[in-house]
Amino acid sequence: MQFLYPSFLWALAALAIPIIIHLFYFRRFKKVAFSNVKFLKEVKEETSMRSRLRNLLVLAARCLALAALVFAFAQPFIPSAREVLTGRKAVSLYVDNSFSMGAESDSAPLLQIAKDRARDIVNAYGVEDRFQVVDNDFRGRNQRLVGQEEALELIEDIKVAPASRRLSVVNGRQRSALRTENIENKITYLVSDFQRNVVDLSAEKLETSVQVNLVPLTSVRERNVGIDSVWFEAPVPQLNQNNLLLVRIRNYGNEDLDNVRLSQNYLGQSKPEGTLSIPARSYVTDSVYLNISEPGIGRAELRITDFPVQFDDVYHLTFRTADKVKVLNIDDDGQPQRNLRAALGGLSVFAANYVGSRNIDYGSLAENDLIVLTDQVSVGSGLAEQLRLYVENGGNILIFPPANADVNSYNTFLTRVGSDRLDAFVEQNREVSGLNRREFIFRDVFRNRSSALRLPATTGNFPIGRVGSRQQESLLTYRDGSTALAKYTLGEGNVYLSSAPLDNEINNLALNAEIFIPMLYKMGISSGRRRQAAYTIGQDEVIQTSRRGAGADIVFKLRGKNGEFIPEQRVVDNRVLLSLNNQVPEAGTYDLVLGDEIVDAFAFNYDRKESDLSYLDANELAELASIPNVALLDADNQASLIGDIRERNEGTPLWRYFIWGALAFFLVEVLLLRFWRA
Structure with missing residues (x-):
């Protein structure tokens, strides 16, 4: 037999009190006159012996009762096979509240059973022990140790949440919290359904100084x-x-x-x-x-x-x-090519603007969906750098070099925007024979694929010399297989390079409306990076939008059906990066608000990691329990769970028996004093 609190055994010195009282108690006798004292000596001797025996029995009962109380407070126990933890304990309790815990067991949802078992575990310890209650939300208030009553309140507040954590991460957070107080005995509990996709415990990821107890719960069936x-x-x-x-x-x-x-x-x-x-x-x-x-x-x-x-x-x-595609035509003299103006101005889907190379407002380039570069003999370094930034940030540029173009200047510019180089201009009659219907620009443009299209022809062009590292995609090809119109992706935007000028005397592409107009439209709406249709809560923590004048006084807000919040904002070029920091509470569509205007919207969905209701079986759980300092508890039987916890942490407790023994000895004392007359 051992004791949880052996220091209480010093209280056995109090046994001296009833002994001292017994030794120094002197009873006063009254003198009684008798007419005949012949038998007085015999009666006196008999009464004295009976009184002495009764007093010794009362003394023994009192001493045994007091000793039993002292032993009860010292909490004796019979050690179990495991090492028993004596003294105060720091207990960390993880309750899995992921979506999979919404599945049904035989009697109730798994989360409700998990909370019941968590309460049983807390109640199995003493009021002097300290507790951490943690779930998948990882809130700040769950990173400290609290008393028994507050722990029960935290368990009651747990609800199903979208977050899902790997058990090694959970156990690391538990160990971190247990180190906040100087308590030697550290114990952790994992109450979960133990889905395969979150269980990653191993001997290398656990500390041998902290006991880990697995409390698995089982749903009725694995269907979803x-x-x-x-x-x-x-x-x-x-x-x-x-x-x-x-x-x-x-x-x-x-x-x-x-x-x-x-x-x-x-x-x-x-x-x-x-x-x-x-x-x-x-x-x-x-x-x-x-x-x-x-x-x-x-x-x-x-x-x-x-x-x-x-x-x-x-x-x-x-x-x-977009209801309109914003197109900017940069021409050397600011006078657009006649057929280009007709194409852009003849349809309401285009909102066109025309500028000369010396009148460009670089600050507004990002507002355009497509920039068409025509009749530009050379491309200066300033314009080249601004066009590069424009494309990298999601813009689209279509380049038509004139016949008298400075090839060296153009090749320097094309190198900046990640395109192939141009060779010297060659006067040669050529016909386009191939159109890439698989690429977005011409996909689903022509209803009747079997009908013959009138493809453009050129009388001269700049052969496009391939550079090994460039990823070229041919949109239009000549009969010999060389490229007439190429596409390149740079950053989030696209570069479209024509090998022939747009001059009608050299290239009749602008006269071919059935190809030229849909080509301009789809180039304007294309992007090197797809806009995400949806984001995943807990995974996608940074989203981006276009810069729209947000400043110190006017900031972006995300507004959903349950309220709004201000994400962390960082401006990069013409984009704004919004950091969510786990502020999206539930799935749905959230409007991006700037002032009172809705400027964008984003959809958020729950992580599908919890969808696979595949759990560890009994053999796999037993294999986990074979890791040193890891134990497997039975969650199906409440009494068995509580008894197992107490036996693992206290051995077989005997203090109840000593309490009953103390009461029994007090009863013996009362009976002796009441019914044994001297």
């Missing part, structure tokens, strides 16, 4: 269907077009599923998109057409119906379409 991801097939969605959306829906369960219903919601109208059959542990990719009827910021969502895990049944997305 979720929308994995959604994306536009084209780089840029177009107005008044049936834009193709690709939807990936995944079956995380072990059973084939039929009749999974998919629907689309756009502009407040819900539209069914049919039903799907999804094999077990697999996915299907379905096609959905979204007809965008309003320009500007668009919002939509795709939805399926599934139970009981529903956080991944909805996928939110946003997009932007």
Whole structure:
């Protein structure tokens, strides 16, 4: 037998008190006159012996009762096979509140059972012990040790949340909190469903000085269907077009599923998109057409119906379409080519502006979707640098070198913007024979692919000499396979390089409206970087938008249905980087507000990591428990869990028996004094 608090045994010295009282107690006798004292000596001797025996028994009962109380306060126990922790304890308790804990067990949602077991664990310890209660939110208030009552209140406040943490990260945070107070005995508990995608515990990631207890919970079945991801097939969605959306829906369960219903919601109208059959542990990719009827910021969502895990049944997305394409034509003398002006001014989709090379407002370049460079004999270093920054930050530039162009100046400029070089101008009649219909610029432009197109022809051109590191994509090609119109990507924008001038006497491309006009439009709306249709909460912590005059007094705000917050903002060139810092509370669409104006919108979806309801089995849990200082507890039986905790931490406690013994000895004393008359 051992003691949790052996210092209480010094109180056994108090046993001297009843002994001293017994030794120094002198009873006063009254003299009684008897007429006959013949038998007085015999009666006196008999009474004295009985009184002495009773007093000794009372003394023994008192001493035993007092000794039993002292032993009870010292908390004796029979040691278990494990080393028993004596003294105060620092206990860290992790309650998994990820979305997978919304699954059902036999009697209740897993999170409710987890909270019940957490309360049992706290109650299994003493009031003098200290506790940390932590969940996946990793809030600041959970990084300190509290008393028993406050720990129970923290457990009560836990709710299902989108965050998901690997168990090694959780255990590291637990150890950090346990070091905040100077308590030798450190114990951690992990109450979780132990999904495979979060369990990464190993002997190398754990400290042998801290005991780790695993408390696994089990759901009824592993079944879930979720929308994995959604994306536009084209780089840029177009107005008044049936834009193709690709939807990936995944079956995380072990059973084939039929009749999974998919629907689309756009502009407040819900539209069914049919039903799907999804094999077990697999996915299907379905096609959905979204007809965008309003320009500007668009919002939509795709939805399926599934139970009981529903956080991944909805996928939110946003997009932007322009009603006008802003085009800037930079011409050497400020007089645009006649057919270019006709093409840009003849349709309402274009908002064109024309400037000479000496009248460029460099500060407003970023406001244009497309810059067309024509009749520019040479490109100065200042203009070249500004055009490079414009393209890197998402702009598009179309270059038509004139026949008398300074090739060296152009090649210096083209090197800056990541394009191939131009060779000397060659007068030669050539015809374009190939048009790249797979590239975004000409994809889905012509309805009848079998019909013959009237392709442009040139009487002279600058052969495009390939540079090995340049990633060229040919849009138009001559009969000999050489490139007539090339595309290059730089940063977030694109560079389009024509090998022939735009002069009608040399190149009739501008006269070919069926190719030239849609080419200008799609170049204007293209981008070297796709706009993200949606972001993932907890993963995408930085988003970006165009700079729109935000300053010290006017800042960007993100506004959702549950309120608004101000993200951290950093200006880089003509972009603004917004750091979210885990401020997005739930999935949905959030408007980006500048002052009172909505300037953009972003869609946020929950991380699909929790969708796979695949858990560790009994053998895998037992393998984890084989790691030194790791134990596996039974969460199914409340009494067994509490008893196991107490036995592991205290051995087999005996203090209750000593309390009952003390009461029994006090009762013996009362009975002796009450019924044994001297």
